Amino acid sequence: MRTCSLRAPSTSDLSSIHRNLNSSIHGGNKRKPITAMPSPISRSPRLSIQCAVRFRPCIDIHKGKVKQIVGSTLQDSEEGGSTLVTNFESDKSAAVFANLYKEDGLIGGHVIMLGADPLSKSAAIEALHAYPGGLQVGGGINSDNCLGYIEEGASHVIVTSYVFNNGQMDLERLKDLVRVVGKQRLVLDLSCRKKEGRYAVVTDRWQKFSDVYLDKKTLDFLANYADEFLVHGVDVEGKRLGIDEELVALLGMHSPIRVTYAGGVTEMADLERIKVAGMEHVDVTVGSALDIFGGKLAYKDVVAWHAQQEILTV
Numbered sequence: 001m002r003t004c005s006l007r008a009p010s011t012s013d014l015s016s017i018h019r020n021l022n023s024s025i026h027g028g029n030k031r032k033p034i035t036a037m038p039s040p041i042s043r044s045p046r047l048s049i050q051c052a053v054r055f056r057p058c059i060d061i062h063k064g065k066v067k068q069i070v071g072s073t074l075q076d077s078e079e080g081g082s083t084l085v086t087n088f089e090s091d092k093s094a095a096v097f098a099n100l101y102k103e104d105g106l107i108g109g110h111v112i113m114l115g116a117d118p119l120s121k122s123a124a125i126e127a128l129h130a131y132p133g134g135l136q137v138g139g140g141i142n143s144d145n146c147l148g149y150i151e152e153g154a155s156h157v158i159v160t161s162y163v164f165n166n167g168q169m170d171l172e173r174l175k176d177l178v179r180v181v182g183k184q185r186l187v188l189d190l191s192c193r194k195k196e197g198r199y200a201v202v203t204d205r206w207q208k209f210s211d212v213y214l215d216k217k218t219l220d221f222l223a224n225y226a227d228e229f230l231v232h233g234v235d236v237e238g239k240r241l242g243i244d245e246e247l248v249a250l251l252g253m254h255s256p257i258r259v260t261y262a263g264g265v266t267e268m269a270d271l272e273r274i275k276v277a278g279m280e281h282v283d284v285t286v287g288s289a290l291d292i293f294g295g296k297l298a299y300k301d302v303v304a305w306h307a308q309q310e311i312l313t314v
Contacts, residue, residue, distance in 0.1 A: 064119025
């Protein structure tokens with residue numbers, strides 16, 4: 001359960017929040033510009049804040065390189081097509097980004113291996129060594145290798161396709177993971193796409209729909225086996241189209257454990273939209289939009305926003 005003192009929101013609360021949000025974004029009253037505070041640079045990680053909205057950084061690795069890819073195009077490329085869309089490729093190593101996040105005191109970032117090749121695994125381990133205990137790792141995680149990544153320095157392992165196997169949830173595999181690595185070190189990736197008006201968990205590089213849909217019952221059940229959820233809004237991820245507010249609101253209302261949303265952030269105002277729509281219970285990851293990954297959104301401004309959220313919860 002959450003440790004913060006906020007009460008659980010009602011359906012009427014959510015409706016009111018959405019009305020206010022829509023009014024501020026689309027209505028006649030112009031919004032005041034969001035001004036970032038000066039970027040505080042810390043040389044040691046801050047303590048984890050359990051009820052603050054946090055910025056969770058990312059390091060996506062493809063064939064050993066730090067890249068930002070439109071994830072839904074990855075599988076097609078591996079099948080011999082030429083549809084892989086790469087937004088950015090860095091000449092810096094994964095360890096360099098890990099050190100940056102360590103210096104800025106950002107806890108709980110995600111290192112994702114977009115492929116099980118040796119170069120990507122090596123780069124991920126270098127990042128974990130650079131920031132032991134500060135990063136989570138995902139990509140090809142299973143009950144045989146999960147403990148090895150914890151021993152290399154990961155705080156958590158992130159799992160999706162191994163648990164949601166062949167379009168169905170494999171409860172025995174999930175229980176095996178918990179037995180090996182422990183609930184407190186397991187993050188379930190519930191990245192999803194819209195299907196017939198509902199959000200279905202997708203696997204195999206987001207190409208395959210599972211029969212698991214995100215709702216209160218599902219989130220309550222899976223929270224018994226995980227410490228956190230990670231949810232990419234796949235329909236907007238990597239495309240800089242704006243966030244999926246409906247999905248953020250669903251997560252904010254129904255997730256009983258910490259949850260991080262990723263997908264579509266393009267400007268500072270999107271961070272505030274996530275904070276409001278998620279009722280201050282949903283953390284946020286930003287990838288392609290950041291200037292450190294070739295985008296226009298200043299990383300230092302996002303770090304400053306993160307620090308401001310911590311101050312507001314004190």
